[in-house]
Amino acid sequence: MVAVKWGYSVALLLLALPHLSWANQGKVNFREKEKQVLDQILGPGRYDARIRPSGVNGTADAPTIVQVNIFLRSISKIDDYKMEYSVQLTFREQWLDERLKFNDFGGKIKYLTLTDAQRVWMPDLFFSNEKEGHFHNIIMPNVYIRIFPYGSVLYSIRISLTLSCPMNLKLYPLDRQVCSLRMASYGWTTDDLVFLWKDGDPVQVVKNLHLPRFTLEKFLTDYCNSKTNTGEYSCLKVDLLFKREFSYYLIQIYIPCCMLVIVSWVSFWLDQNAIPARVSLGVTTLLTMATQTSGINASLPPVSYTKAIDVWTGVCLTFVFGALLEFALVNYASRSDMHRETMKKQRRQCEMEHAASLEAAADLLEDGATTFAMKPLVRHPGDALTLEKVRQCEIHMQPKRENCCRTWLSKFPTRSKRIDVISRITFPLVFALFNLVYWSTYLFREDAERE
Incomplete structure (x- = not known):
C-alpha cells in the first residue's frame, strides 16, 4: 500500500515538471537585474567619483x-577634567546625483x-571638535550606501567619537553644560x-538614554559657517544641554562636609582640661576636611576662577580650623582665670584691710574731741599709703552695670567656660547663615542661567 502511494506521488511530480519550468522561464530574476543596473551606472568609463554632482535642477x-x-545612540561619559565627552551615533547624509538614475522596472x-x-x-565632511574617533567593523563594517531610482544617494554609518566640550565650572556642581557636535566641509567651499x-x-x-551624573535636557540644531583665508565653508552643529545630577554630590560631598563641621563642634562641650581629647578631635577633623577638599579638586581641572564647590569646602575648612583655634583661646583663657583667682585673693x-581701716576711723571719730589737740599738723607717710590703698579698694568695689547677657554669662564662673558657651551658639548660627546665603545665591544664579 505504501509503495502504491509513493508511486502515485512520483507520477504527479513528473506531470508538474513541465509547468514549473515554463513558470520559471517567464519569471524575471531582479537580483540579476540589480547587477546589470550597477554595471550600467557604475561601470568603467561611465561614472567618475572624483566629480561632484550638479546642483539643484542639474545646474x-x-x-x-x-x-x-543623526541618530544619537549613546553617550558613554562626560569628563570634567579633560573637558570632553564620548558619543556613539548613526550618521546619515543624503544628496542627489542625477548620474545614478536607473530603471526600477515598475517599482x-x-x-x-x-x-x-x-x-x-x-x-x-569632518567633525571639527573631534579628538578621537573610530568606525565599527563587527561583524561587518557598519556602513551602507543606498542608491534610489531617481538618483538620490543615502549614506549611513555608525561611528564613535570623543569630542571636546569647553566647560564653565563656576557653578559646579550646580551647573549646566552645553556640549557641541560640529560638522563642516574640509575642502569644498559654499x-x-x-x-x-x-x-x-x-x-x-x-529613548532609554542614561547618564550616571548628567541629564540631557534638550538639544538644538544650528548652522556655524566659518570663513577662512581660503573661503567660506558650510558647517552644522548640535548643542546638547546637560544638567548635572546634584543628588550624587549632595551625598558624597555636601553632607559629609556638614558632618565634619558638626563633629568639630563637639570640642565645645568637652571639659577645658581635657586637652588631649580636644586637640586630637580638632586635628583629626581638620585633616579629614583637608583630604576631602584635595580629593574633590583632584577630579577637576585647575581653573583660574573660584567654583561653587571651592566656596563650600573653603568655608567648611575655615569652620573646622576655627574650632581648633577656639580651643587654643580657651586654653589661654584658663591660664588667665588662674591669674584672676590670684587677683581675687588680693582683692x-x-x-579686709579696708574694713579694718573703717573701724579704726570710727574709733578716731569717737575720741575726736580728746585727741584733736594732740594730733600733729603733718601726717606720717604710713597714713598716706593707707588712704591710697583704701581708694583703690573702693574703686574695685564699685558696682558694674549689668545687662541680660552679662547676667547670663555670670552663671559661668570662668572666662574659658564662657568662651565655650558662646562658641556653642555662635558657630552653629554663623554656619546656618552661611548655608542660607550659599544656597540662595547659587540656586538663584542657576535659575538665571536657565532662563
Whole structure:
C-alpha cells in the first residue's frame, strides 16, 4: 500500500515538471537585474567619483546640497577634567546625483545597496571638535550606501567619537553644560557644497538614554559657517544641554562636609582640661576636611576662577580650623582665670584691710574731741599709703552695670567656660547663615542661567 502511494506521488511530480519550468522561464530574476543596473551606472568609463554632482535642477554652477541627520545612540561619559565627552551615533547624509538614475522596472527595484563608499562621490565632511574617533567593523563594517531610482544617494554609518566640550565650572556642581557636535566641509567651499539639516526631526535620541551624573535636557540644531583665508565653508552643529545630577554630590560631598563641621563642634562641650581629647578631635577633623577638599579638586581641572564647590569646602575648612583655634583661646583663657583667682585673693585682702581701716576711723571719730589737740599738723607717710590703698579698694568695689547677657554669662564662673558657651551658639548660627546665603545665591544664579 505504501509503495502504491509513493508511486502515485512520483507520477504527479513528473506531470508538474513541465509547468514549473515554463513558470520559471517567464519569471524575471531582479537580483540579476540589480547587477546589470550597477554595471550600467557604475561601470568603467561611465561614472567618475572624483566629480561632484550638479546642483539643484542639474545646474552645474550651483552647489551640491547635502542633507544631514543623526541618530544619537549613546553617550558613554562626560569628563570634567579633560573637558570632553564620548558619543556613539548613526550618521546619515543624503544628496542627489542625477548620474545614478536607473530603471526600477515598475517599482520592483526600490534601491541599490553598496558597502564600498569609494565607488561614488562622497562629501568631505569632518567633525571639527573631534579628538578621537573610530568606525565599527563587527561583524561587518557598519556602513551602507543606498542608491534610489531617481538618483538620490543615502549614506549611513555608525561611528564613535570623543569630542571636546569647553566647560564653565563656576557653578559646579550646580551647573549646566552645553556640549557641541560640529560638522563642516574640509575642502569644498559654499560655492560647491552646502550642508543642510534634514527637514523634520534632524536629530533623534535613543529613548532609554542614561547618564550616571548628567541629564540631557534638550538639544538644538544650528548652522556655524566659518570663513577662512581660503573661503567660506558650510558647517552644522548640535548643542546638547546637560544638567548635572546634584543628588550624587549632595551625598558624597555636601553632607559629609556638614558632618565634619558638626563633629568639630563637639570640642565645645568637652571639659577645658581635657586637652588631649580636644586637640586630637580638632586635628583629626581638620585633616579629614583637608583630604576631602584635595580629593574633590583632584577630579577637576585647575581653573583660574573660584567654583561653587571651592566656596563650600573653603568655608567648611575655615569652620573646622576655627574650632581648633577656639580651643587654643580657651586654653589661654584658663591660664588667665588662674591669674584672676590670684587677683581675687588680693582683692579680698584689700577688702579686709579696708574694713579694718573703717573701724579704726570710727574709733578716731569717737575720741575726736580728746585727741584733736594732740594730733600733729603733718601726717606720717604710713597714713598716706593707707588712704591710697583704701581708694583703690573702693574703686574695685564699685558696682558694674549689668545687662541680660552679662547676667547670663555670670552663671559661668570662668572666662574659658564662657568662651565655650558662646562658641556653642555662635558657630552653629554663623554656619546656618552661611548655608542660607550659599544656597540662595547659587540656586538663584542657576535659575538665571536657565532662563
